[in-house]
Structures are given as C-alpha cells and as structure tokens.
Amino acid sequence: MKARTFRRHLRESFKSLGRNSWMTFASVSAVTVTLLLVGVFIAIMMNLNGLAGNLEKDVEIKVIADPAAGQEAVAALEKKVKATEGVLEVEYSSRDAELDKMIKSFGDELNLYRQSNPLGDALYVKAKDPHKTAAIAKKIDTYDYTYEVVYGQGKIEKLFKVLNTGRNVGLVLILALLFTAMFLISNTIRITIVARKTEIGIMKLVGATNNFVRIPFLLEGIWLGILGSLIPMAVISIGYYKLYQEMAPKLQEELFQLLPTTPFIFQLNGLILFMGVFIGIWGSFMSVRKFLKV
C-alpha cells in the first residue's frame, strides 16, 4: 500500500467518526462503560492478588529443636534444613530469644522460666514455593533432633484453597466482562457498518479491494477503542491515586497493602488502552467481514 493511500485511509477513518457522530458516541460510550467496569475489577483483583502474595510470603515453618540437643547438634540440624530441597531461607532463633518472645506475649509471670528455660532453639524456615510448605515440613520432621514442626497445619491448606478459588473466580469474571464488552462493541460497530452497507457495496463495484474497504473501518475501530479508554484511564488513575493517598498510611501496619501507584497505574492504563484498541479492531473486523462478499 502506498503512503498516500494510507493517509487517505487515515483521513477517511477520521471523517467517518465525525459523519456518524451519533454512532461514534454510542460505540465510545459502550467501550467507556465496559472498560471502566473491567478496569475497576482488574484493580481490585490485582490488589487481592497482592494480598494473597503477602499472605503466602508470610507462611513459614517453625522447627523447634530438641531442648536436650547441644549447640553442635542444632547447628547440624540448621545446616541440614538449609540443604533441604525447596527451602528458601532459614532463620535461627536461640532458646532465650524464644522465651523473650513468649514473655512479651504472655506476660511477666513467665519470667520464672529464666532460671531453667524449657524451650528448644527454633529455626524459622521459608519455602521457595509457599504451596510446598506442608511437604517440606513433613520432611524436616524426620530429621534428628527435631522436637516439633509447626506450620499452621490445616489452616494453610485452607487459606491456599480460598485464595486459589478467589483468583479463579476473579479471572473468570474478568474474562466474562471482557467478552461482554467485545460483544457489545462489535454489535455497535456492526450497526454503523450496516448503515453503510450500500457504501461498501459501491466501493466494491468500482473496483476497491477488500483491504481498501476494510482498513478505514479497522482504523475507525482503533479510534473508537482509544476514545473509549480515555475516561476509564483518567477515572481509574485519579481514583486509585486518591484512594492510595488516603488509605496507604492507615494500612501501614496491616497485612493487606495497596499496590503502590507507580508502576501500577501505568500498567493498568496500558492494559485498558490495549483492551480498548483490541476490542475496537476485533469488533470492526468481525463486522466488516460479512459485507465484503459483493
């Protein structure tokens, strides 16, 4: 295609937006509403995903060494645990440090135990993949000088199950929304094209190739997609920024943290823009295809 022809297609696509201003308005509104919904939903999903990630990161195995074991035995155990497959890091905490923690949580009465500390040294183990926690814990339990292995048995499995279900449901909902959006937009674009069915027929009769007819419509679809994503991008960017400014300080001590505005807002905007353009192209491609057989 010559550059001049492409410029013509560009010009035609813009003119067409103006000439069919009402249909343009309808299409852009449809894109705007759906992308706004999808965008908000994705923002929520991604934050929940962040929360899930944080929760997973916090999952750890507490290995209590046999209180009767000596320094060397505990060091050997630590070495062995570190070498276990799937272990990310091991943190050593002496029996005295463990007692201090206990006193902190349960009160000064426990000071009695300072004389003869009944606790064992502890190792805090993090798995590379939090989902493998249970398997690793089981393995460590078989090592010598292991007194007890604690990792929130049962609760962790349940937590992971809930998180996974949540993620899947969210994904399905986003896909369903996107599909609805595409359907809506392709229908709206189809109406604009149906209105120009004769136009396309005439183009073909004077010898226009399919691409010659198609390209201005595809470009028009791209503009509709871009126009339709402007408001969702602005609303979500500003909305999320304000929300973050308001909420982030309050959530400082909590497990749940909002994703920082940069790069999150940019990623989200890119995604919305991409979806808008994709929906626009797809919608006009599907709609114009039917009318090219003249």
Added chain:
Amino acid sequence: MIVMKDVYKKYPNGVVAANGINIEINRGEFVYVVGPSGAGKSTFIKMMYREEAPTSGDIIINGINLATLRNKRVPYLRRQIGVVFQDFKLLPNLNVYENVAFALEVIEETPQDIRKKVNDVLALVGLTQKVRMFPNELSGGEQQRVSIARSIVNVPKVVIADEPTGNLDPDTSWDIMKIFEEINARGTTIVMATHNKEIVNTIRHRVIVVEGGLITRDEYGGEYAYES
C-alpha cells in the same frame, strides 16, 4: 472484446436465468439488451462485471475469463469496466467531485492525475458547476451524470449500463443518451439493458433480445420488439 460461450446460470432457488447464452460483442460496439422483466436480462448484465458468476460456460472480457477468475482478482476486473445503474449508486456522504474521484483513489492514482481526470470528465457530463454538491441536492438526471462520470473516469474499454434511464423523465433520458453516444464515439464499447422503446427505435444500434434465459434475437440496427 466480450465473448460468452454456452453460459448457463442457475440460482440456488432453482431459477435458470441463463440457459446456454452465446454472444460476441466487438470493440467499440453499442449494444442494447432488451427483454421482458424476469427474462434474465439483469443476470446477463451482472455476469459481465462478475456480480454473479456463471454456473457453467465461459465469459471472456478483455481476455479475462470471468468463469475462472478468482474472487481476489475481481476488483482488478472491475477497474477495466465502467458500470452505470438505474439507481445511480452514489455514495451519499461524498460530494460530486469526491464520488467521481473515488474510482481513481481506489486504483491509487496520484492526486494531480485525479484532479485533472475528474475535472475533465465532469466537464464532459456537464457538471462543472455542481462539483461541491451532494447527491441529495441533485436531480435524478444530474445524479446519473455523476454515476456515468464515475464509470468512465478511468477510461474503461467497456461501459455496462443497467437501465440507466429507468428512473428518469423522457427529456432527461435523451440528455443521458447523448452522453453515452459521445462516450461510444470515443471508442468505448457500451452494453445497455433498457426498457425504453423510444430510445432503442430512435438511436439505432445492435439489439439483443433476452427471453427465458436465451438470446432470441440479435440484430444490427434492430427495433425494440420481443414476444411477451
């Protein structure tokens, strides 16, 4: 120039619109195609610019066999043929100039060439004063002139006209015929389906009668007449 050999056309609904048509039209001829409604006249015309493809047989125009022409090549065939319709088929959103220029934009002519050719052809059909007007601001005769201008702007060897005067009053029809005569005088082959008896009997040319999907009469300088 145009050759049809044993052309047979059956529509999916079972209607046979061409039942073994054989014809040869030479370069520079002016041919009327007449016949009652539903006799296969329109199909005859439509097969020439490949809006319909024959079920069997060969149609050769400018050396291209339309029966074996791949769909992808159809636009290139149509660029060698000018088509004029009863209902003008103008693009309502484009003005007179743009409607005519469109046929040249499609074949990617330079803007300079487009300007020159469009202005020339609009002068030929007498619409120089109305280039900026839109189809709905023009009379039927004027719209048909635009349609004719569009069909001849890239100097096709053949112009096919499907009842070009069907929607026009008698005076306007004569004006349109004058334009076709002029185009024909420049060496362009013209095939025109028509119901206008007066025109056929006054401006004498070859007359082909299509009845029941067959050519029942083919006469040079013939009159408008068929059994019906």
